[in-house]
Amino acid sequence: MKKTSAESRIAELREQIREHDHRYYVLAEPTISDQQYDELSAELQRLEAEHPELVTPDSPTQRVAGTPLSEFRQVTHSVPMLSVDNTYSEGELREFDRRVAKGLGGETYQYVIDPKIDGVAISLRYEKGRLVLAATRGDGERGDDITQNARTIRAIPLQLKPPQRLADPPVPDVVEARGEVFWPLKDFQAFNEARATAGEPVFANPRNATAGTLKQLDPRIVGERRLSFTAHGFGEIEPFPKVETQYDLWRRFRAWGIPVSRYFQRADSIDAAVEFVHQWGKRRDGLDYATDGLVIKVDRLDQRDTLGTTSRSPRWCIAFKFAAERARTKLESVRFQVGKLGTITPVANLKPVLLAGTTVKSASLHNFDQIDRLGVKVGDMVFVEKAGEIIPQVVAVDLDARGPDVQGIRPPRKCPECESETVRDENGVFLRCVNPACPAQIKERLRYFCGRDQMDIEGVGPALVDQLVDQGLVHEFADLYRLEERRDELIALERMGAKSADNLLGAIAKSKAHPLARLLAALNIPHVGVNTAALLAEHFGTIDGLMAADMDALQEVEGIGPELAESIHGFLHRKAGQQTIEHLRAVGVNMKQPKRQTAGPQPFAGKTIVVTGTLERFGRKEVQDLIAKLGGKAAGSVSGKTDFVVVGADPGSKLDKARTLKVEVIDENEFCRRAGLT
Ligand SMILES: [Zn+2]
Incomplete structure (x- = not known):
């Protein structure tokens, strides 16, 4: 069959996108901007939508595919995933070296050293160059099949790169790469900030958040979080390439497109290794991932076989861990923050203390369960840690230093903002203010409503929201659209003036015409983000269509399970939700999703x-x-x-x-x- 021009353009785009992924993740030398990359992806998506018959599972557009699972399948590792022995002392490192020297009976040997990524260990299996299985470590023998989730991670190639020159050796039939999935610090921080803005509880640290993300049964959730991957080991490789050392195997991995650490290094002796460890103690803060140490391995693969393994871990490998950075200070008081859904988060006010190069004045206490676990009281001397975490945390109490005048931390019975009664949520971990008119919540929800991915109303920052609510100009979303009638009062606000008031009114008026998807994303329906909002809008077309949908009809939308359906249905059928929508309709906000342009015959129209x-x-x-x-x-x-x-x-x-x-x-x-x- 003759290749059509679309077919060859699709092939070309896929090749380019794979190459740019390789440059970005493996070589760390991107040659195009993020925007240019997005344009290539968008063009490919458009072409594939026009030619669905040309879509293949290994196309870069198919990273997020498949439906939520009900549970993960268990798989047995072809080669067990062992754990690595840890040490915190240089003395034990030298002890390890003496055992290696003895085990190798006088042979010379070298080490390879690699920063230890504080992530979640997984195994990736490629057959004939294609990713066929991704599994968690589990108990080392058996783990969970998380292939759907791993596919969404752009650093993980769906297809290995074939040899570039004829002289290059072919990719083996089976390649198992083992490594860590991690959340790059910058992206993690941005994600947590967005959650905080949305009034949702933030994640304590990137490693826990990564583990929690990989356990998601819905790959779309994983796809929205920008996890990454770096290989540090291997399982089955068949046929095994002609390489004698880990060092050379890494070069093959790189050529195949599997990301390996950019920092791995050889050391001729334990002295050189120790030197490297000391250097890393200072450098590690500059990395884009959390690291808590270094892994030191014998380089030659045959020597590894000679040394063998104990029942738990290899004898040719050890991890040197840095002690976490920790500071001791006084917990002076606790404040309670109210999020947009009313979640009340306890935050510790600390006597300022220097920790990992920054002055820390507050630390998260996460929730009231955590306070109980720690047994912490106001007035206690506490230990604060920041080991890779962005947000400092209270990790322990110095009980020996407890004075007589410490005071227990009681969950507030009333909301600190509106004084209405608080309730524990279903699983008892979070405390909420359930007053829908709580000003703290209204402010959070308004900020969110005006956000860039929601109604996109420019110029509505936190300071303005505070004023609008405090001055009684806005009680609910629809009030934004009634501000026109109160232009004089608007102008009278601090730092406002006629010109900015008119700009603001213009931006608000413009937002009325946005498609339904944006409105649904803006309404603060629990668990409904931008993607789910778009799915709902496209499926039902109008808000009335959506409101008429029962639980079954909602679950007909691909990717919407019972829990999400209940959340949506609950929101749309409670008085508060219905009022919000009716008031927005009354002020002229668009409630329809424009039909997608369609071309060609429509044999399935309405089916x-x-x-x-x-x-x-x-x-x-x-x-x-x-x-x-x-x-x-x-x-x-x-x-x-x-x-x-x-x-x-x-x-x-x-x-x-x-x-x-x-x-x-x-x-x-x-x-x-x-x-x-x-
Ligand atoms: Zn309240």
Whole structure:
């Protein structure tokens, strides 16, 4: 078959995107800007949407694919993932070296040294160059299959790079790379800030947050968080390449497109290794990931075999860990912050103390469970740590130094902002103010409503929001759109004036016309972010369509499970939610999602179609895109509104449900016929 121009452009774009990923993650030498990269991705997405038949699972656009899992499958590692012995002292490091020297009986040896990333260990398996499995370490023998989640991490190649020159050796049939998934500090910090702004509890540190993210059953959530990956070891490799050392194997990994540390280094002796350790103690703060030490390994692979392993860990490898940076200071008082959903977070006010180069005046106490666990009281001398974490944390209490006048920290019975009663949430960890009119919450929600990814109203900063609420100009979102009538009062606000008031009114008026997706993202529906809002808007088209949807209808939207459906349904059917929407409608805010431009025949127009099982000719995402392109709705579950169900190999319970509900069931050939493909 002749290649069409679209087909060759798609191939070209995929190749370019893979190359830029390689330059960014493996070589750390990007040659284009983020914006240029996004443009390439956007062009590829557009072309693939126009030609769904050309979408392949290893296309860079298919990183986030598949549906949320109900649980992770357990997999057995081909080679166990052992743990590494730790030490904190130079003496023990030299002791390790003496054991290595003895074990090798006089042979010379070298070490390779690598900063230890404080992340989550996983194993990646490539067969014929394609990523087929990603698994967590688990107990070392068996871990969870997290392939869907790993695919969303751009540093992990979906496909290994083939040899660039004829003389280069081929990529082995099986390559297992082992390494750490981690959250680069800059991205982690930005993510936490966004959560804080949204009134959601922040993550304590990047490692815990990474572990929590990899446990998400919905790959879209993982895709939104910018995790990264660096390899530091290997499992099965078959056939094994002609290399004798880890050092040379890393060079192969790099050539195949697997990111390895940019800092790995050889040391001829333990003295050189110790020297390197000391240097790193000073350098590590400058890295873009949290590191708590270095890993020192014998370089030659045959010598590793000679040394062997104990039942727990290899004899050829040791981790030197830096003691966490810690400071001791007085907990002077505790303040309570109220987020946009009313979550009340306790924060420790500390006597200022120097820690890891910065002066620390406050530290997170996270929640009241944490306060109980620590047994901390106001007036205590506490230890504060910042080991890779961005936000300093109170980690322990110096009980020996406790005076007679310490005071227990009681969860506030009343909201510190509005004095209404507080309640514990379902799992009892967080305390909330449930007063919908709480000014602290209204302010947080308003800031969020005007945010760039929501209604995008420029000029509404925290200071203005405070004034608008405190001066009684705004009680609810719709009041923003009524400010026109109160222009004089607006101008009278501090630092306002006629010109900025008119600019502000202009920006507010403009936001009325935004598509429904933005409005849904702005309403503060629990757990509904930008992506879910867009899915809902596209599926239902209007706010009335969405409000008419019952729990089943909501779950027909691909990617929306029972929990999310309940949250959405609850919001839309409570009086407060309905009032919010009706008031916004009354002031003229758009409640519709513009129809996507469609071209070509629409044989599935108005049809709701469910696919179950594996099709021969299409991947999951492909068939969904095809249905959408032909005017239909690809739904995630069967209901009375389903027009027909397409059944592939190994169909699931959806087929049973279709039979129970007497919904038409067709096979792949019939589907192709109806789609006009045969
Ligand atoms: Zn309150």
